[in-house]
Amino acid sequence: MNFIKSKHNIFHKLHDSENYYIVNPLRGEADFLDPETAEEYKSDAFSDPEEWLEKGYILPEGGEKAEKDLYRDYYLKFLEERDQxxxxxxxxxxxxxxxxxxxxxxxxxxxxxxxxxxxxxxxxxxxxxxxxxxxxxxxxxxxxxxxxxxxxxxxxxxxxxxxxxxxxxxxxxxxxxxxxxxxxxxxxxxxxxxxxxxxxxxxxxxxxxxxxxxxxxxxxxxxxxxxxxxxxxxxxxxxxxxxxxxxxxxxxxxxxxxxxxxxxxxxxxxxxxxxxxxxxxxxxxxxxxxxxxxxxxxxxxxxxxxxxxxxxxxAFSLSRFLAEQGKLPDPLFDSCPGCKTEWAFDYTGNIYSCTATVGKSGEELGTFFPVVTKKQEIIEEWEERDVSTIPECAGCSLQLACGGGCASVAKNKNGRVQSPDCRPVDKLMAMGLPLYLNEE
Ligand code: SF4
Ligand code: SF4
The missing domain is CATH 3.20.20.70 (Aldolase class I)
Known part of the structure; x- marks a missing residue:
C-alpha cells in the first residue's frame, strides 16, 4: 500500500541530540523519534504503518480529502472564535x-x-x-x-x-x-x-x-x-x-x-x-x-x-503549551491580530492596525476625528490576512504553528500585507520540546 505524508507534519532533528521530533498541529499529535524511526520516516519505509496512519502523520491513498475536510472544520471554528x-x-x-x-x-x-x-x-x-x-x-x-x-x-x-x-x-x-x-x-x-x-x-x-x-x-x-x-x-x-x-x-x-x-x-x-x-x-x-x-x-x-x-x-513555539497542557493547541491560522482583534488610535485622530504601524506615515487606515473616514480596501486586506490567504503559506508545512507572522514586518519586507513573515517554528520546537519534555 502506498502512503503519502501529511502536509502538516513538522519533522526536525532535536537541538543537541541525535533524536528527532514530529508534530502535526492539524491532528494534534506530537512524538519524539529515535534515529532509526526518523530514518523510516525520511525514507518512507514504515515498519509499522498502522501507528503512523492512526496519528495522521501518513495518509492512505486518497486520504488528502479527509485532511482537507479537517482543515476546513478547524478553519471555520477559528473564524467563529475570532469573531467572539x-x-x-x-x-x-x-x-x-x-x-x-x-x-x-x-x-x-x-x-x-x-x-x-x-x-x-x-x-x-x-x-x-x-x-x-x-x-x-x-x-x-x-x-x-x-x-x-x-x-x-x-x-x-x-x-x-x-x-x-x-x-x-x-x-x-x-x-x-x-x-x-x-x-x-x-x-x-x-x-x-x-x-x-x-x-x-x-x-x-x-x-x-x-x-x-x-x-x-x-x-x-x-x-x-x-x-x-x-x-x-x-x-x-x-x-x-x-x-x-x-x-x-x-x-x-x-x-x-x-x-x-x-x-x-x-x-x-x-x-x-x-x-x-x-x-x-x-x-x-x-x-x-x-x-x-x-x-x-x-x-x-x-x-x-x-x-x-x-x-x-x-514558549518555543508550541513547546510550552504542549508541556503544560499535555496536548497541542488548536491549529494557528493567524498570528497577526491587526484589524481583527487589535486596532490602534492616536491623538491626531488617525486609525491604524496595531502598535507596529501606529503613528507611521502612510499606514493610516482612516480617521475617527474630526470626521470618521475609512480606507476600506486596505482594511479588508488586513482583515482577510491569514495562512489561507497568503499565497506563500499554502504549501508550507509550518503554517498551522506559524500563523503567517506579522503583517507589518511582512509588508516592510515584501511590500504587501498579504505576504509571509516566516517564523522558524520548527527550529524553536527543536530547542523547546526537549527542554520541557522528556525525550524518552
Ligand atoms: S502587524 Fe505585527 S505587530 Fe501588528 S498586530 Fe500584526 S503581528 Fe502584531
Ligand atoms: S509565514 Fe512562512 S513559515 Fe509561516 S506559514 Fe507562511 S510560508 Fe510558512
Whole structure:
C-alpha cells in the first residue's frame, strides 16, 4: 500500500541530540523519534504503518480529502472564535517621551503637534462605543510615554480613566515606568489589568539602553516604581527587550524579581521582546538577533540556570503549551491580530492596525476625528490576512504553528500585507520540546 505524508507534519532533528521530533498541529499529535524511526520516516519505509496512519502523520491513498475536510472544520471554528474574542484597542495620547532609548523605532516619527487632545480623547471613546458595540474589549494606553510627569498629562490620564470607567472598560498601560510611583493614586481609580514596564537589565546595562533624554539613568526609579505598584496591588508585566548586548542579564533579572519578592505576589507577568529593525535602520546592527539565535542563547542560559523559568518560561513555539497542557493547541491560522482583534488610535485622530504601524506615515487606515473616514480596501486586506490567504503559506508545512507572522514586518519586507513573515517554528520546537519534555 502506498502512503503519502501529511502536509502538516513538522519533522526536525532535536537541538543537541541525535533524536528527532514530529508534530502535526492539524491532528494534534506530537512524538519524539529515535534515529532509526526518523530514518523510516525520511525514507518512507514504515515498519509499522498502522501507528503512523492512526496519528495522521501518513495518509492512505486518497486520504488528502479527509485532511482537507479537517482543515476546513478547524478553519471555520477559528473564524467563529475570532469573531467572539476580545478586542485590544490601543490608544496613543502622545508620541512624546522623556527617554532616549537606543533602539526606539518611534524616534524618527514626526507626528503633527497636539491640538486639543482632551477633545480627541472624547471622540476616541465615542468611536469605540459605536464601532465595537457588543464586543468584549479593553484599552491599552501606549505612546510615546503615556505616563509623563506634569499636570497636563495627568489631567489627560484622569479624564481617560473616568471615561473608561463610565464605559465599563478596563485599561492596560505601556510605560517606561519612570513616573509610575506618582501615578499610582490616579491608576488605582481605574480598572487596571496590567502595567507593562520595560527593564532591559540590571543597573548600568539598563541605563545605557534606556537613559533619560536629559541624561542620567532610569533603572533605580523604575525598580522603585515596580515595588510601589505591586505593593498597591497593581499587576506588572515586566518586559525585557533583548539583543546580544544584554541577553546575559536575563538570569540577573530573574534574581532581581526573586530578591524583591515580586515572584511570589502573583502580580508579576513577564515577556521577552526581541530588538529588531521594525521601520528604520539602527546604527549598530551587529547586536541584533534573529529569532533562532536569540532563543538559542536563551535556551543555553536556561540550561545553565533553570531558575530563570520561575521568572519567564519562553514558549518555543508550541513547546510550552504542549508541556503544560499535555496536548497541542488548536491549529494557528493567524498570528497577526491587526484589524481583527487589535486596532490602534492616536491623538491626531488617525486609525491604524496595531502598535507596529501606529503613528507611521502612510499606514493610516482612516480617521475617527474630526470626521470618521475609512480606507476600506486596505482594511479588508488586513482583515482577510491569514495562512489561507497568503499565497506563500499554502504549501508550507509550518503554517498551522506559524500563523503567517506579522503583517507589518511582512509588508516592510515584501511590500504587501498579504505576504509571509516566516517564523522558524520548527527550529524553536527543536530547542523547546526537549527542554520541557522528556525525550524518552
Ligand atoms: S502587524 Fe505585527 S505587530 Fe501588528 S498586530 Fe500584526 S503581528 Fe502584531
Ligand atoms: S509565514 Fe512562512 S513559515 Fe509561516 S506559514 Fe507562511 S510560508 Fe510558512
Amino acid at each position: 474574542s476580545e478586542i485590544q484597542i490601543f490608544w496613543v495620547p502622545t508620541y512624546g517621551c522623556n527617554f532616549a532609548c537606543s533602539y526606539c523605532y518611534q524616534d524618527q516619527y514626526a507626528p503633527s503637534p497636539a491640538g486639543n487632545t482632551m477633545e480627541v480623547q472624547k471622540a476616541f471613546f465615542d468611536y469605540v462605543k459605536k464601532e465595537f458595540a457588543g464586543r468584549q474589549k479593553y484599552i491599552t494606553v501606549f505612546g510615546g510615554e503615556p505616563l509623563l510627569p506634569g499636570e497636563g498629562q495627568k489631567k489627560l490620564v484622569i479624564d481617560l480613566i473616568e471615561r473608561a470607567n463610565e464605559a465599563g472598560l478596563s485599561l492596560a498601560f505601556v510605560t517606561n515606568g519612570y513616573s509610575l510611583t506618582e501615578y499610582i493614586p490616579i491608576l488605582k481609580k481605574g480598572s487596571i489589568r496590567e502595567i507593562q514596564v520595560t527593564l532591559d537589565g540590571i543597573g548600568e546595562t539598563h541605563d545605557q539602553r534606556r537613559p533619560l533624554k536629559t541624561g542620567g539613568g532610569s533603572y533605580k526609579t523604575i525598580v522603585e516604581g515596580i515595588d510601589q505598584a505591586i505593593k498597591a496591588g497593581l499587576t506588572i508585566n515586566l518586559r525585557a527587550v533583548l539583543d546580544r548586548d544584554n541577553v546575559n542579564d536575563l538570569p540577573k533579572l530573574a534574581a532581581l524579581a526573586r530578591k524583591r519578592g515580586w515572584l511570589e505576589t502573583g502580580l508579576l507577568k513577564t515577556q521577552l521582546g526581541r530588538n529588531y529593525e521594525l521601520h528604520s535602520c539602527q546604527t549598530d546592527r551587529n547586536r541584533l538577533y534573529d529569532r533562532v539565535s536569540m532563543y538559542k542563547d536563551i535556551h543555553d542560559l536556561i540550561k545553565d540556570d533553570s531558575s530563570i523559568l520561575d521568572f519567564h518560561k519562553p
